[in-house]
Amino acid sequence: MTADRKVLEQLRRHVRPLRDLDDVAPLAEAIGDATLVLLGEATHGTHEFYRMRARLTRRLVEAHGFDAVAVEADWPDALRVSRYVQRPSDDADGRAALGGFERFPRWMWRNEDVLDFVEWLRGHNQGIAEPAARVGFYGLDLYSLRASMDAVLRYLAHADPDAAARARERYACFDHLAEDPQRYGYVTNYGLRDDCEREVLQQLRELCSRGAAQGSGEPGVDELFYAQQNARVVRNAEHYYRTMFQGRSDSWNLRDTHMADTLQALQSHLARLRGRPARIVVWAHNSHIGDARATDVRHDGQVNLGQLMRERAPHETFLLGFTTHTGRVAAASDWDAPVEHKTVRPSRAGSVERLMHEVGLPLSWLPLTGDEELRRALHGPYLTRAIGVIYRPDTELLSHYFKTSVAEQFDALVHVDHSRAVRPLDDAQLWEHNPEPETYPSGI
Numbered sequence: 213m214t215a216d217r218k219v220l221e222q223l224r225r226h227v228r229p230l231r232d233l234d235d236v237a238p239l240a241e242a243i244g245d246a247t248l249v250l251l252g253e254a255t256h257g258t259h260e261f262y263r264m265r266a267r268l269t270r271r272l273v274e275a276h277g278f279d280a281v282a283v284e285a286d287w288p289d290a291l292r293v294s295r296y297v298q299r300p301s302d303d304a305d306g307r308a309a310l311g312g313f314e315r316f317p318r319w320m321w322r323n324e325d326v327l328d329f330v331e332w333l334r335g336h337n338q339g340i341a342e343p344a345a346r347v348g349f350y351g352l353d354l355y356s357l358r359a360s361m362d363a364v365l366r367y368l369a370h371a372d373p374d375a376a377a378r379a380r381e382r383y384a385c386f387d388h389l390a391e392d393p394q395r396y397g398y399v400t401n402y403g404l405r406d407d408c409e410r411e412v413l414q415q416l417r418e419l420c421s422r423g424a425a426q427g428s429g430e431p432g433v434d435e436l437f438y439a440q441q442n443a444r445v446v447r448n449a450e451h452y453y454r455t456m457f458q459g460r461s462d463s464w465n466l467r468d469t470h471m472a473d474t475l476q477a478l479q480s481h482l483a484r485l486r487g488r489p490a491r492i493v494v495w496a497h498n499s500h501i502g503d504a505r506a507t508d509v510r511h512d513g514q515v516n517l518g519q520l521m522r523e524r525a526p527h528e529t530f531l532l533g534f535t536t537h538t539g540r541v542a543a544a545s546d547w548d549a550p551v552e553h554k555t556v557r558p559s560r561a562g563s564v565e566r567l568m569h570e571v572g573l574p575l576s577w578l579p580l581t582g583d584e585e586l587r588r589a590l591h592g593p594y595l596t597r598a599i600g601v602i603y604r605p606d607t608e609l610l611s612h613y614f615k616t617s618v619a620e621q622f623d624a625l626v627h628v629d630h631s632r633a634v635r636p637l638d639d640a641q642l643w644e645h646n647p648e649p650e651t652y653p654s655g656i
Contacts, residue, residue: 216567222589223571223578230575230626233260236268239532240276242579242624246530247491248475248521249278252498252622254535254565255599256317257542257551259635260575260628261534262325268532269493270332273347277491279482280348281333282475284496285321287445288359289313290351291438297333298346306330307637315355317601319542319551319636327637344434344485350478352471352496352517357393357449360442361386364415367439371432375418382411383446397453407454412447419443437481441474461512468500472520498533499598506620508593518621533622535596537569539631543603553633557605563595564618568627578625580618587619594618 228238243249249272253261272278283290289312295301296309303309306327313321330349337346361383368376385408389396400407419440448470455463475494482490494501496517504516521529538558542551559565568576580587593615597608604611618625 219567219589220570222586223567226583226586227568227571227573227576227578227627229573230577232575233263234267235575236264236271239268239577239624239626240271243272243276243530243532247489247528248479248494248525249492249530250494250496250501250518250521250532252496252501252531252533254498254533254597255541255543255556255603256320256497256601257599257634258534258536258539258628258631259325259633260536260631262323262329262634264534264626264628265495266325266329266332269329269495270336272491272493273333273336278347278493279486279490280350280478280492282350282352282478282492282494283321284353284471284500285313285351286353286356286359287351287438287441287474288356288363289321290349293330294348294350297330297337297349298343299334299337306334310637316548317544317551318638319634320601322637323542323634324637325634348482350474352474352494354445354449354452354467354470355393356442356445357386357396357453358390360445360449361390363442364419364439364446367435367442371436371439372422375422378418379415382408382415385411393449393453394456396450397456401454401457408450409454412443412450416440416443416447433485441477444470444474444477461514465513465515468516469520471496471500471517472524475517475521476524497598497600498535498596499600501531502533502616502621503531506617508615530624531622533618533625534628535565535568535625536628536631537565538629540633541599541603541631542633542636543599544601545604546602551636554603554605556599556603556631557608559597560595560609560613563597563613564590564616564625565597565627567594568625569629571627573627574629576627578627579623580625581623590619591617 251265251268269281292312293309296303301309309330310322310327333347333349340346365376365379368379386396399405422436452463452466455466479490479492500516501518503522504510504514504519518531539556541554541556543554544551559569595613596616597612599612
């Protein structure tokens, strides 16, 4: 019997079918008492991934008392959504609340599945009388240099005009380059002008010192925390954009460390407000939430959010990955290019996705803990596919596959054999006039 046949037999003994996208009870049971539940996705544009994450999150909120959702998105944009779902808000509806997601890739958060979840979360919170107990929606990422600077200045203009003047003077270091942070990174990295590292660190320290004497029950504690987090984003974004030109691993590690630090800061803030440990669901790509130590990127010194949370909170963290064999996806061909309705090529032989496909179930999940024989069988390494906001089928093996020992990468895996694309809120008419080609799925 070949090695692959033995692995397939192990999989067929352990893979469990799911009835439909709402059949999340077995997953919630597997999560158990974890307080940090990281839900992945193999693409940034697959309907089934978004739908199942939303349904599982609903169950964790309703039945297990989870306190927040933290997503792979910028802090100011997600905070606008959080104000809407927690109330009060200036936005009339969920579509308007998602309006902060203006930059590429808008469809990643401005899509129908996210809108449905946002409206559900607002409805859920309407039944909670105490504002501090309502479930929020927060961003973990660090791209929002300009927006986070503006948010700090708005907060201080109201809370402390003198401090606002000091912050304005410090942030003036960026001049017009705050609007183009990649250019800022270029000119500072190559010595064409001085950087703003000292100024942004001074501003972060001053804002953090404001909260040192403030109690968790005092008015404005949330707004101060939000401002402090925006100042952290400014500080780390400044560093990130300079690091972009020094190597992929350096900038990747800075970004994922920022996400891990943000997640822990949010958990600590919510715990202080609630007087108990806080529970948070995270939505991010598999490449961020699957433990990097189980993949070939570890050879380049890369770490990621899932690895960091396992190291920092080993008994509290649960990592759930998602895969698909073939279907359709919302993705672009280049950075800042329009979103397209693309065909996902059938998974390659020797990949985790192909093994799950050969099990023969349209929708299934695989627990990856507790059975050493299964873990040894899946040690691999096997290929696995990662489609982000860009998908290039013609260079798929080079562009979108890496190697992993999947049993160490996740605690469980959900497989959607044939998937379809999310529907963007913008340019949705493209979906109506772009059916699957007659030669689907081969595309030949």
